[in-house]
Amino acid sequence: MARFDVSKITAVISGLLNERLGDWIFILVCSLVYWYAEGLEPVQRMFRLDDPNIQYPKAKKEHVSSELCIVLVFIIPLLIVSLTPVVFVGRRNRLALIHASVLGLVSTFVIDGAVVDILKVWLGRPRPDLLDRCRPAPGTPTDQYVTVEVCTAKKTHSLNEGFKSTPSGHTATSFSCMVFFCLWLNGQTLALRPRSGLVKPALSFSPLLLAFYIAISRTEDNRHHLLDVMLGGIIGSTFGWALYRRYFPAINSPKSYIPHLDVEEEETDPEPLLGSDNV
Incomplete structure (x- = not known):
């Protein structure tokens, strides 16, 4: 029996990886693009010293740093979608669910990040704290457009980042991962069933x-303008929804907890997480 179980698991893993190998390769390519775009120098648009939109001071400490943002919206959800099926899903079905969940969330994070970083470099919009980063030379005209050459600050990472305002990367990453995670929670718990009550939907959407x-x-x-944040939210939400739907049915589907698979389904359907309707 043990030998049969091992061979069965091996066959399932092999089938999953073979059928989604193209997706993993695409993720790898996007990861390289993401990493490369992070180091690119953005378009440095001309600006005016009397523009009130770029006169804000640079915050010494961010509410949510880049590292903390990744931990909160990507690492923690990734652990949840990876480990929860181990506890709540039958052994015959958990591998497919874990693979689809991890693949979906990782692709959401990487593809969204690559696209947003490329847009930042191309658009080159000044941040609200640009002048604080720039420190213009005394006597610089305030009533006409000037270039980055008037800055006394060296062309460091901080100054380059001053021209990467649109769209907001933190916002795009947060909404892409949280939208995917919320949809995953709704789908796995059948939160939108008519008899599910309010607790499941409320908890499932709370990560937003x-x-x-x-x-x-x-x-x-003072890192972004309101438009930057709105655009980042739209981009992130779009990727989160689109990539969730690539790997899972709609959350109002009767079998929303079963991932789309290109390998043969088991004879019996798996059970949803927390499948009771009275929660």
Whole structure:
């Protein structure tokens, strides 16, 4: 019996990886693009010293740093979607669910990040704290457009980042991962069943509050304009929804907890997480 179980698991893993190998290769390519785009120098648009939109001070400490943002909206959800099926899903079905969940969330994070970083470099919009980063030379005209050459600050990472305002990367990452995670929670718990009550939907959508908090904090830290945050939210939400639907049915589907698979389904359907309707 043990030998049969091992061979069965091996066959399932092999089938999953073979059928989704193209997706993993695409993720690897996007990861390289993401990493490369992070180091590119953005378009440095001309600006005016009397523009009130770029006269804000640079916050010394952010509400949510880049590292903390990744931990909150990507690492923690990744652990949840990876480990929860081990506890709640039958052995015959958990590998397919874990693979689809991890693949979906990782692709959401990487593809969204690559696209947003490329847009930042191309658009080159000044951040609200640009002048604080730039420190213009005394006597620089305030009533006409000038270039980055008037800055006394060296062309460091900080100054380059001053031209990467649109769209907000924190916001896009937060909404892409949190939208995917919320849809995953809804789908796995059948939260939208008519008899599910209010607790499941409320808990399933609650991670979006974190995305909104991070988005708002970017304006409080003078890192982004309101339009940057709104655009980041739209881009992130779009990727989160689209990539969830690539790997899972709609959350109002009777079998929303079963991932789309290109390998043969088991004879019996798996059970949803927390499948009781009275919660």
